[in-house]
Amino acid sequence: MTHNSAKLHVIGLETPPFPCTEGSSMSPASSLRRPAFIAGLAAAVVAAVILYPSAKDNSVSTESVAYRAAGISFGAAGKDMRVTKTLNASGVTIKRSQQYINGMPVFGGEIVEFVGADGTTTAALGKVAKESQGQHPADDQNTQNRVRRSGVATFPGQDNKATSAKQVWFDPALFGMKGAAAVPAYQVETTAGTSVVEAASGTVLWKSPKEKEALNRAVCDLNNKSVEGRLQDYACGVAVKPGKTENGGNSQQKDVNNVFKFFDQSSTFYNGELKFDLTQNIGADYGDGVGKALRGTVRVCFNGQACPLTNAFWDGTQMTFGEGVTTLDVTGHELTHGVSQAVNGLGGQGEPGALNEGMSDIFGAFINQANGAAGADKWLIGKGTALGVIRDMANPGAHQQPDKFSQKVNTQQDNGGVHINNGIVNKTAFLVTDGQNFNGQNIKGIGSKKAIQLFWLVENSLTSSSGLQDWGKTVNAACKQLSGSGTLSAADCAEVAKATKATEVG
Known part of the structure; x- marks a missing residue:
C-alpha cells in the first residue's frame, strides 16, 4: 500500500563451455x-x-x-x-x-x-556483472555533494535529505535494463529512498522509493493531526507518546488496540512458524526508554492530503496507519516489508518491487489465515479496511492485476507496476497452497503448512535484483531443497512446478 507523497517500499556467469548434463x-x-x-x-x-x-x-x-x-x-x-x-x-x-x-x-x-x-x-x-568499464573519481567532498544532490533530486516535492553516499558499481543488465558493463556509481540513501547515481555525470541510473507502506510493542495515536511527511513528525515515542506498551497503557482508541493485538499475532506467527523474532530483527529503539520495539502510529494525516488518510505503510523503522486501515492482513503485509528489508534487500521498483509486494501479500495472508481467515476471505487483501478489498490473490483479475507472466504490465506508473504485477506472485502462491485448474495445469495444492515453509525459504533466497521469473525458479529450487530434508515430498514439488508453469514463471 502506498502513500502518494513519499517513501515507498540468479548466478550471473557467462554460459560455461561445457554441456549441461541430465538433471541440470x-x-x-x-x-x-x-x-x-x-x-x-x-x-x-x-x-x-x-x-x-x-x-x-x-x-x-x-x-x-x-x-x-x-x-x-x-x-x-x-x-x-x-x-x-x-x-x-x-x-x-x-x-x-x-x-x-x-x-x-x-x-x-x-x-x-x-x-x-x-x-x-x-x-x-x-x-553478477561480467564486465566493467571506467574508474571511480576521487571520493572527495565535491563528488559527495554532487551525487547527494542528484540523489535528493530523484524524489522531488518531499522534505528529503541524503543520509549517505557510498561508491559502488552498477550494471543496468542486472535489473533488466540496457547496458554492456558495470560503471562507477554511488548508492545514495536519502530519507525518501535509494538512488544509484553515475559517478562521472551525476545521472540517476536507478531509484527505489522507500516503501512507506508497514515481543516488545509501542503504539501511538496522532488523532488525525496533519503533519509533514517526516518520520520525526509522527514517530511513536519521539513525536507522540505511546498510548500502549508492554509496560502499560489502557487506550480507548480502537485502532491503537487493534495494532497492539495485530503486532502480537504477527510476532506469534513469525516466531512460531519460522523462528524469526520480529522485534529483534525489525524493531526500533528511539531512545525513549521503551527499548527495541515494534512501533506503530495510528490515525496519521499528512499536510496537503485528505484526512483521514486511507493508507498504511512501513517506512524502514516503524508502521504508520491512517484511520480505519488497521486489519491483521494489512499489518502482516507491512511488517513483512520490514522482513524483506532485513533478509533480502528487495526494493520498491520494477520486478523486484513486485516481488516485494507479492511476498508481503503472501505472508500477510498466511498470518490472517493462521488467525481464522477462511473460505472466500482467505486470499483477500484489505477486507474490513476503509479502502475495502484491494487485491484478490486467488483471482488477481478481479482487481485489474495479471495472473501470469505473459500479461505483465509494463508501465512507469506505480514505480513500474509493483502493486499491479504482484498479482503474478499472488496467483502462484494461491495455486501452490490451494490448487486449481489454471492455464492448462491441474494443480493439487500442498496446503498452507508446507507452503509457509516453502515461501519462507524463498524469502531468504531472493536477492535485491531478483525478477519475477528468477522468483519462480527459486520457488522450484527451494521446493527441491525441502523435499531433500523431508519437509516436502517429490509429489509436492511436482505440484509446485505445475503452479509456476501455470503462471509462466517456472
Missing part, C-alpha cells in the same frame, strides 16, 4: 548470456559456484580453483565474491555472497547458495 537446468537472464539460475548441477558446474572464503577476508578470487575448473573467467582481474551471511531457513542452510570489483561492491550483484548437509552447494541463484 540453466535459464539465461534475458539476452545477457548470464545464467540466472543453476540447479541439479554436474560436478564441473558445482565447482563454478562453490565459494571458498579465505581466512583473511572471506573473499573469493575469480582465479580460484573453482572458477578455473569450470573454465569461467570474468575477463578482468579484481573481481571477487565475498560471503556476507550464512543462515538457516526452513531447515536449509543458505549462504549469501556479494560481488566486488576492485574492492567496491556491485549494486545488486549477489549470489545465494543452498548448501547441503555435507557442505556442498546444491543450487545457486543470483546475478
Whole structure:
C-alpha cells in the first residue's frame, strides 16, 4: 500500500563451455548470456559456484580453483565474491555472497547458495556483472555533494535529505535494463529512498522509493493531526507518546488496540512458524526508554492530503496507519516489508518491487489465515479496511492485476507496476497452497503448512535484483531443497512446478 507523497517500499556467469548434463537446468537472464539460475548441477558446474572464503577476508578470487575448473573467467582481474551471511531457513542452510570489483561492491550483484548437509552447494541463484568499464573519481567532498544532490533530486516535492553516499558499481543488465558493463556509481540513501547515481555525470541510473507502506510493542495515536511527511513528525515515542506498551497503557482508541493485538499475532506467527523474532530483527529503539520495539502510529494525516488518510505503510523503522486501515492482513503485509528489508534487500521498483509486494501479500495472508481467515476471505487483501478489498490473490483479475507472466504490465506508473504485477506472485502462491485448474495445469495444492515453509525459504533466497521469473525458479529450487530434508515430498514439488508453469514463471 502506498502513500502518494513519499517513501515507498540468479548466478550471473557467462554460459560455461561445457554441456549441461541430465538433471541440470540453466535459464539465461534475458539476452545477457548470464545464467540466472543453476540447479541439479554436474560436478564441473558445482565447482563454478562453490565459494571458498579465505581466512583473511572471506573473499573469493575469480582465479580460484573453482572458477578455473569450470573454465569461467570474468575477463578482468579484481573481481571477487565475498560471503556476507550464512543462515538457516526452513531447515536449509543458505549462504549469501556479494560481488566486488576492485574492492567496491556491485549494486545488486549477489549470489545465494543452498548448501547441503555435507557442505556442498546444491543450487545457486543470483546475478553478477561480467564486465566493467571506467574508474571511480576521487571520493572527495565535491563528488559527495554532487551525487547527494542528484540523489535528493530523484524524489522531488518531499522534505528529503541524503543520509549517505557510498561508491559502488552498477550494471543496468542486472535489473533488466540496457547496458554492456558495470560503471562507477554511488548508492545514495536519502530519507525518501535509494538512488544509484553515475559517478562521472551525476545521472540517476536507478531509484527505489522507500516503501512507506508497514515481543516488545509501542503504539501511538496522532488523532488525525496533519503533519509533514517526516518520520520525526509522527514517530511513536519521539513525536507522540505511546498510548500502549508492554509496560502499560489502557487506550480507548480502537485502532491503537487493534495494532497492539495485530503486532502480537504477527510476532506469534513469525516466531512460531519460522523462528524469526520480529522485534529483534525489525524493531526500533528511539531512545525513549521503551527499548527495541515494534512501533506503530495510528490515525496519521499528512499536510496537503485528505484526512483521514486511507493508507498504511512501513517506512524502514516503524508502521504508520491512517484511520480505519488497521486489519491483521494489512499489518502482516507491512511488517513483512520490514522482513524483506532485513533478509533480502528487495526494493520498491520494477520486478523486484513486485516481488516485494507479492511476498508481503503472501505472508500477510498466511498470518490472517493462521488467525481464522477462511473460505472466500482467505486470499483477500484489505477486507474490513476503509479502502475495502484491494487485491484478490486467488483471482488477481478481479482487481485489474495479471495472473501470469505473459500479461505483465509494463508501465512507469506505480514505480513500474509493483502493486499491479504482484498479482503474478499472488496467483502462484494461491495455486501452490490451494490448487486449481489454471492455464492448462491441474494443480493439487500442498496446503498452507508446507507452503509457509516453502515461501519462507524463498524469502531468504531472493536477492535485491531478483525478477519475477528468477522468483519462480527459486520457488522450484527451494521446493527441491525441502523435499531433500523431508519437509516436502517429490509429489509436492511436482505440484509446485505445475503452479509456476501455470503462471509462466517456472
